[in-house]
Amino acid sequence: MVMYSFSERRALSRRRFMTGVAAAGGAGAVRSFCPADAATLSAVPERSSTRFSLSVESVPVVIGGRRAMATGINGSMPAPTLRWREGDTVEIAVTNRLDETTSLHWHGIRLPAEMDGVPGLSFAGIKPGETFTYRFPVRQNGTYWYHSHSGMQEQTGLYGAIVIDPAEGPAGTAERDYVLVLSDWTDADPEQIVSNLKFQSDYYNFRQRTVGTFARDAMRNGVGATIRDRLRWGAMNMAPTDISDVSGIIYTYLMNGQPPETGWTGLFRPGERVRLRVINAASMTLFDMRIPGLTMQVVAADGQEVEPVPVDEFRIAPAETYDVIVRPEGEGPWTVFVQSEDRTGYARGTLATRPGLPGPVPPMDPRPLRTMTDMGMGGTPAGGHAGMSAAHGGMAGMEMSGSGSLKEGVEVQSVAMMPRSRLAEPGAGLEGNGRRCLTYADLRAVRAGEEARAPSREITLHLTGNMERFIWGFDGKKFSEAEPVDLALGERVRFILINDTMMEHPIHLHGFWSELENGQGAFRPYKHTLTVKPGERLSYLVTADTPGMWAYHCHLLYHMEVGMFRTVVVS
Numbered sequence: 001m002v003m004y005s006f007s008e009r010r011a012l013s014r015r016r017f018m019t020g021v022a023a024a025g026g027a028g029a030v031r032s033f034c035p036a037d038a039a040t041l042s043a044v045p046e047r048s049s050t051r052f053s054l055s056v057e058s059v060p061v062v063i064g065g066r067r068a069m070a071t072g073i074n075g076s077m078p079a080p081t082l083r084w085r086e087g088d089t090v091e092i093a094v095t096n097r098l099d100e101t102t103s104l105h106w107h108g109i110r111l112p113a114e115m116d117g118v119p120g121l122s123f124a125g126i127k128p129g130e131t132f133t134y135r136f137p138v139r140q141n142g143t144y145w146y147h148s149h150s151g152m153q154e155q156t157g158l159y160g161a162i163v164i165d166p167a168e169g170p171a172g173t174a175e176r177d178y179v180l181v182l183s184d185w186t187d188a189d190p191e192q193i194v195s196n197l198k199f200q201s202d203y204y205n206f207r208q209r210t211v212g213t214f215a216r217d218a219m220r221n222g223v224g225a226t227i228r229d230r231l232r233w234g235a236m237n238m239a240p241t242d243i244s245d246v247s248g249i250i251y252t253y254l255m256n257g258q259p260p261e262t263g264w265t266g267l268f269r270p271g272e273r274v275r276l277r278v279i280n281a282a283s284m285t286l287f288d289m290r291i292p293g294l295t296m297q298v299v300a301a302d303g304q305e306v307e308p309v310p311v312d313e314f315r316i317a318p319a320e321t322y323d324v325i326v327r328p329e330g331e332g333p334w335t336v337f338v339q340s341e342d343r344t345g346y347a348r349g350t351l352a353t354r355p356g357l358p359g360p361v362p363p364m365d366p367r368p369l370r371t372m373t374d375m376g377m378g379g380t381p382a383g384g385h386a387g388m389s390a391a392h393g394g395m396a397g398m399e400m401s402g403s404g405s406l407k408e409g410v411e412v413q414s415v416a417m418m419p420r421s422r423l424a425e426p427g428a429g430l431e432g433n434g435r436r437c438l439t440y441a442d443l444r445a446v447r448a449g450e451e452a453r454a455p456s457r458e459i460t461l462h463l464t465g466n467m468e469r470f471i472w473g474f475d476g477k478k479f480s481e482a483e484p485v486d487l488a489l490g491e492r493v494r495f496i497l498i499n500d501t502m503m504e505h506p507i508h509l510h511g512f513w514s515e516l517e518n519g520q521g522a523f524r525p526y527k528h529t530l531t532v533k534p535g536e537r538l539s540y541l542v543t544a545d546t547p548g549m550w551a552y553h554c555h556l557l558y559h560m561e562v563g564m565f566r567t568v569v570v571s
């Protein structure tokens with residue numbers, strides 16, 4: 001854990017700004033294209049049918065000047081946007097043209113368990129050459145997405161948007177309607193990334209690499225790849241941080257498949273309302289989105305309508321979706337600026353009245369600083385090296401009060417002694433930046449929840465891990481060591497999550513709404529993915545109304561991969 005003084009942070013932010021300028025200067029030279037053009041991808045398509053035919057296949061792409069093979073659908077990465085209507089029954093025939101098993105999971109969609117698309121739980125997966133036909137009634141509306149639940153296919157591009165019209169027809173709240181699929185692209189081999197992280201958890205957070213580590217890395221990854229990494233690290237002038245496991249060193253952040261050099265462009269006429277359906281399809285990256293000069297009205301979270309919240313900025317974790325409406329009055333152009341949480345890169349878009357008008361790109365913000373609160377020490381956020389060392393020393397060997405079974409060890413590096421609600425906080429790096437940032441406490445559903453029953457019991461789970469060992473789990477156990485969470489059909493339960501780690505974890509329960517208890521009473525927001533901040537305790541209500549085996553996991557792909565995953569069995 002490295003903490004920065006204020007002056008160090010200032011220096012870092014200056015350096016970051018230089019990096020940003022250099023990157024922008026090289027823009028013209030970098031060519032990038034995907035088989036599907038960005039305009040067709042981002043405009044919400046007409047709803048043509050209730051039947052869809054999707055071919056999962058390798059798709060050639062060039063991103064950042066380098067050729068690579070992505071995993072896409074029908075020749076496109078991201079996969080095509082699917083438009084459905086509430087009340088219809090959709091039928092989706094998925095053919096696997098890869099040489100490994102695939103699957104598609106409909107994220108946030110309430111459906112029978114056998115249609116949920118998780119190999120090993122819902123079904124056997126789709127073998128090479130096979131076609132599996134998903135068929136289910138659509139009982140909700142809003143912005144959702146779909147992605148592979150097999151291996152590392154999500155990291156290599158197998159994700160797309162779902163837009164569901166209300167039964168009574170499209171909402172008519174905006175003249176323009178775009179999806180913004182955000183993602184983190186790498187041409188590194190995802191299996192190698194996991195291996196590197198297990199080997200050294202700060203692998204992608206550059207500490208001064210030496211001749212010794214060069215030799216070691218070259219043995220693991222090959223000389224060419226190691227030299228390439230070193231050149232990138234040098235060019236980025238990276239400094240150590242513990243914000244993200246995987247950073248802009250190997251990631252190119254995409255908006256609708258477009259890297260920042262080219263970006264995505266959305267057209268509008270002055271005075272029009274523009275709806276942006278923002279989906280974080282990244283494997284490992286939390287993003288902070290803003291459009292300098294425009295106020296965004298947040299009108300939906302995870303597909304569900306909320307009372308409009310005017311904001312300048314919001315954080316979106318992997319798997320979350322937010323719908324925002326903006327109303328640009330002049331000609332623009334306006335830049336849609338989406339920084340990675342660790343400020344090692346950004347995705348970029350432009351709202352303009354005609355093509356070819358890029359807006360100004362602001363410098364990236366200073367990197368977030370992990371604080372005492374992130375350590376679960378309670379109190380007000382505080383920084384500084386000395387304070388952190390003292391705090392860590394004080395925690396060593398302590399046992400969790402109220403949860404006698406959870407002890408620190410290899411699997412549980414620390415426990416939050418004073419976990420607290422952080423729902424009214426925008427998140428690390430967004431405090432006090434002069435902008436109105438969305439918080440979970442702001443989310444208020446437009447309708448009262450349908451379920452008035454109080455929960456009959458509580459299930460408390462700690463999010464645990466060891467950053468140095470790249471071990472992640474619930475209650476100090478990996479998936480392979482853990483029992484399923486059993487729920488009785490029809491039961492209403494309160495889940496309590498306590499984050500004992502220094503990272504955010506976006507936790508996704510398949511099949512059911514997670515009704516966040518955020519102080520809005522009966523108007524609590526219905527979410528499918530809830531980000532738990534470091535040192536935070538939050539709770540949500542679940543009605544287990546659909547039988548079956550359901551996945552419950554962290555949506556950071558590599559955390560899930562190494563064991564931050566449980567099965568929830570409803571019977």
Ligand SMILES: [Cu+2]
Pocket residue numbers: 472504505506554555556559560564
């Ligand atoms: Cu996680």
